[in-house]
Amino acid sequence: MATNNTKEQILEDNQVMCILTENPRKATSQENNLQSIIRMLNEEYGFDLTDMERDFNIIYTDPDTGKSKKQKIELVIFEKGKSHEQDHIVRIAIVQDEKIKENDKKKGVTVTLENALAAVDYCEFGLWTNGTDIKYLQKEDDAVGFDYTFSDLSDFPGFGENLDDLNRGDRSHSRKPANDSLIKVFRRSHDYIYGNEGRKKDAFWQLLYLIFCKLYDEKRRFMDMPEGVSYRRKFWVGVKEQNTEEGRRAVAERIKDLFKDLKEDGIFSDVFDGYESIELTDKGIAFIAGELAKYSFLDATVDVKGLAYETIVDKTLKQDSGQFFTPRNIIKAMVEMMNPTENTRVLDPACGSGGFLVMVLDHVRKQIAEKLYPEITDEVLLAAKYNTYEVNERVRQYAENSIFGFDFDPDLKKAARMNMVMAGDGHANIFHVNSLAYPNWEHPTEIEKIEKAINRSLKAMKDDEGMYGNSAREKFDIIFTNPPFGAKVKVDEDIAAQYELSKYSNAPEVLFIEACYNFLKEGGKMAIVLPDGILGNPNTLPVREWILDKFRILASVDLAVEAFLPQVGVQASLLFLQKKSANERNIAHEGEEDYDVFMAIAEKLGKDRRGNSIYLRDEDGAEIIFPIENKYVAYRPEDGKPIIKIRIEKQRLLDDDLPKISKAYLEFLNN
Incomplete structure (x- = not known):
C-alpha cells in the first residue's frame, strides 16, 4: 500500500468516506455496512468499482395496482463495461443497519431483495445483510414460467464465475478475505452455535474444530503435492446443499470424516487429546461450513486471521480468566524492533493465545519469501507467494525448530496451537507449563x-x-512477552523463593524478568511489557539495579495510558534488553560501561480510552483524508493466474506513533 500525503480534504466527526463516490457520508451503522460490502464485492468477488452504483432506484410495476413504483437499492453491480441502466444489473445488494432482522416486515429479505430481484429481469443473484447476518439468493423461473422462485445459496458467483465454479471439488482458490469479512464470519458462526445449537459452554471449541478442518483441508494441497495427488476439496458446501436434509447430511459426513482424518494425522495429532468430536447438528455444521468455505485461510494475512481469531478467543477464554490481549500494534512494533530471522530461536513464556509467536512467524515468512523469490520486487505479488509449497515448507521447518511458547492455562495452550496452525504451523512447541516454576513443574x-x-x-x-x-x-x-501483572495475580511462595528478585518483590512481572534472563543465551535479547511502577517507583530501585547489572538496555518505549484500555487501566512501557556476558558485567562493575539507549514516548496508539479508533487530525481537530493506493491480488477467471488490481481510495490514517517509533529504532541501530 502506497500513500500520498497530500491533504485533500477533511472529515467531520461521525463521518466516513465512501470509497465508491469519494464523498463523505454520515457514519451510521448502515453506511459502515455498505462500505464493508463495497470492499468485499470489489476485492473478494472481483467486481470493479466502475461497474457499481450506490442508492440506485429501480422501477417496477405494482402487481396489485398496475402502477409504476420505485425501490432504492443500496448497491447494484452492472455488467462489465455496460451503461448503468436497470437492464444491465447483474448483482443486487440490500444493506440494512444492524438492528434490522432478515424477517423484518418492511426491510427484511422478502420485501426488499426478493422484490428487487423480481423487478430486474436479467439479474439472477443478490444478497441481503445487516452487517452481522448475510443472505444470498438466486432467482429462478417457477415451473410454469409465470413467476419466480428464490433459492437460498451459501454464496453467489464472483466476476467471471458461475454456480458450477463454486461447486467444483478441485477449486484451489477460495476468496481471500478483505477488511473485516473474516471477523464477521467468525462472529456469525460463533453466535449461531451459541444461539441455535444449545452449546453455550463449548461453542468456541466447536467452532475451532470446524476452523481446524478448513485449515487441514487447505493444507492438504501441499501435503498431497509431493506424492503427485491432485487436490480435491473435502471442506466445501454446494451452493444449495444447505437447503435439503440430504444435502446437510452429506456436508456433515464430509466434515466429520475430515476431522477424523486430521486427528489421526501425525502432523496435527498433538493438537488434540483424541476425545474431541464435532457435536453440532447437520444443519449447524452445514451453516458454519458454508460460512467458512468461502475463504482461503492460508492466503489471508496474519492481521486479518489474527483479529478474527482473537475476537472469539477474547470473547470466551481470556476475559473469563481476567487475561487480555496485547494489542496487535504493540506486538508488531516489538517484533519489528527485535527483527527475528530464520536463525533465531524465540520464546514467549506467557504466550496466551500466541499473538507474539504468530507475528514472529509472519515476520520470518516475509524474509523467507524474499530469499526464495528475489526477482519479485512488488510487495503485493510477493505476498501472493507467501503460501507457495516452497515457502510453507521453510516456514514449517523454522517454526518446528525455533518457535516456543509456554502458558499456565491449558485451554490457552490449545488455542495458541490452533492459532499457530492458522498462521502457518509451528504448533508443536507450545506447552502447558508455569514458566516461573520451570523446571520444577508438577507435570x-x-x-x-x-x-x-x-x-x-x-x-x-x-x-x-x-x-x-x-x-x-x-x-x-x-x-x-507480556507477563501477567497486577495485585490479583499471586505467585506461590515456594516458587518465588527460587528467584533472587524475590528479595525485593514477589510481583509476577518482577519475577518474570529474572525467569526470562534464565531462558536467554548470553547476548540474547528480550522485549517485554512492564508496568511503569517497576521503572519509576522508589521501592523498586533494587529491581532496576538488578536489571542494569544483568542486561544492556537497548530501548525503552513509554506507552500512552490507552494501551490496554478499556480492558485494564495500567501505565506500561516496552523494555528491550540484551543479556550481558560475564566479561561485560565485569567491565560495567569497573565503571567503564558507556553506551547509547534508544528512548521514545508513544503518545498516540491509534485508539482512545474506550477502544475506539482515532485518526490523524488537522489543527482544527478535523480528521484528515489521504489518497491511498490499495493494491490487491485477484485471480483471472479463465486460468486462475494472479493479477494485481489497484484501487485509489481516500482514507483516514490511524494516529499511532508505534510504526514511526519502530522505524526510528531501526535507523538508530543503522547509525
Missing part, C-alpha cells in the same frame, strides 16, 4: 516434552555442541 511429562523439543531444536539449528543439556534455560536468542 514432569510436559517438562520431558519441552526438553525433547529443545534437544531437537539444538540439533536442527546445529548449535547443540556449544550448548549444555536440554533444559530450556540459556537456549533462546529472543524472548517476547
Whole structure:
C-alpha cells in the first residue's frame, strides 16, 4: 500500500468516506455496512468499482395496482463495461443497519431483495445483510414460467464465475478475505452455535474444530503435492446443499470424516487429546461450513486471521480468566524492533493465545519469501507467494525448530496451537507449563516434552555442541512477552523463593524478568511489557539495579495510558534488553560501561480510552483524508493466474506513533 500525503480534504466527526463516490457520508451503522460490502464485492468477488452504483432506484410495476413504483437499492453491480441502466444489473445488494432482522416486515429479505430481484429481469443473484447476518439468493423461473422462485445459496458467483465454479471439488482458490469479512464470519458462526445449537459452554471449541478442518483441508494441497495427488476439496458446501436434509447430511459426513482424518494425522495429532468430536447438528455444521468455505485461510494475512481469531478467543477464554490481549500494534512494533530471522530461536513464556509467536512467524515468512523469490520486487505479488509449497515448507521447518511458547492455562495452550496452525504451523512447541516454576513443574511429562523439543531444536539449528543439556534455560536468542501483572495475580511462595528478585518483590512481572534472563543465551535479547511502577517507583530501585547489572538496555518505549484500555487501566512501557556476558558485567562493575539507549514516548496508539479508533487530525481537530493506493491480488477467471488490481481510495490514517517509533529504532541501530 502506497500513500500520498497530500491533504485533500477533511472529515467531520461521525463521518466516513465512501470509497465508491469519494464523498463523505454520515457514519451510521448502515453506511459502515455498505462500505464493508463495497470492499468485499470489489476485492473478494472481483467486481470493479466502475461497474457499481450506490442508492440506485429501480422501477417496477405494482402487481396489485398496475402502477409504476420505485425501490432504492443500496448497491447494484452492472455488467462489465455496460451503461448503468436497470437492464444491465447483474448483482443486487440490500444493506440494512444492524438492528434490522432478515424477517423484518418492511426491510427484511422478502420485501426488499426478493422484490428487487423480481423487478430486474436479467439479474439472477443478490444478497441481503445487516452487517452481522448475510443472505444470498438466486432467482429462478417457477415451473410454469409465470413467476419466480428464490433459492437460498451459501454464496453467489464472483466476476467471471458461475454456480458450477463454486461447486467444483478441485477449486484451489477460495476468496481471500478483505477488511473485516473474516471477523464477521467468525462472529456469525460463533453466535449461531451459541444461539441455535444449545452449546453455550463449548461453542468456541466447536467452532475451532470446524476452523481446524478448513485449515487441514487447505493444507492438504501441499501435503498431497509431493506424492503427485491432485487436490480435491473435502471442506466445501454446494451452493444449495444447505437447503435439503440430504444435502446437510452429506456436508456433515464430509466434515466429520475430515476431522477424523486430521486427528489421526501425525502432523496435527498433538493438537488434540483424541476425545474431541464435532457435536453440532447437520444443519449447524452445514451453516458454519458454508460460512467458512468461502475463504482461503492460508492466503489471508496474519492481521486479518489474527483479529478474527482473537475476537472469539477474547470473547470466551481470556476475559473469563481476567487475561487480555496485547494489542496487535504493540506486538508488531516489538517484533519489528527485535527483527527475528530464520536463525533465531524465540520464546514467549506467557504466550496466551500466541499473538507474539504468530507475528514472529509472519515476520520470518516475509524474509523467507524474499530469499526464495528475489526477482519479485512488488510487495503485493510477493505476498501472493507467501503460501507457495516452497515457502510453507521453510516456514514449517523454522517454526518446528525455533518457535516456543509456554502458558499456565491449558485451554490457552490449545488455542495458541490452533492459532499457530492458522498462521502457518509451528504448533508443536507450545506447552502447558508455569514458566516461573520451570523446571520444577508438577507435570514432569510436559517438562520431558519441552526438553525433547529443545534437544531437537539444538540439533536442527546445529548449535547443540556449544550448548549444555536440554533444559530450556540459556537456549533462546529472543524472548517476547507480556507477563501477567497486577495485585490479583499471586505467585506461590515456594516458587518465588527460587528467584533472587524475590528479595525485593514477589510481583509476577518482577519475577518474570529474572525467569526470562534464565531462558536467554548470553547476548540474547528480550522485549517485554512492564508496568511503569517497576521503572519509576522508589521501592523498586533494587529491581532496576538488578536489571542494569544483568542486561544492556537497548530501548525503552513509554506507552500512552490507552494501551490496554478499556480492558485494564495500567501505565506500561516496552523494555528491550540484551543479556550481558560475564566479561561485560565485569567491565560495567569497573565503571567503564558507556553506551547509547534508544528512548521514545508513544503518545498516540491509534485508539482512545474506550477502544475506539482515532485518526490523524488537522489543527482544527478535523480528521484528515489521504489518497491511498490499495493494491490487491485477484485471480483471472479463465486460468486462475494472479493479477494485481489497484484501487485509489481516500482514507483516514490511524494516529499511532508505534510504526514511526519502530522505524526510528531501526535507523538508530543503522547509525
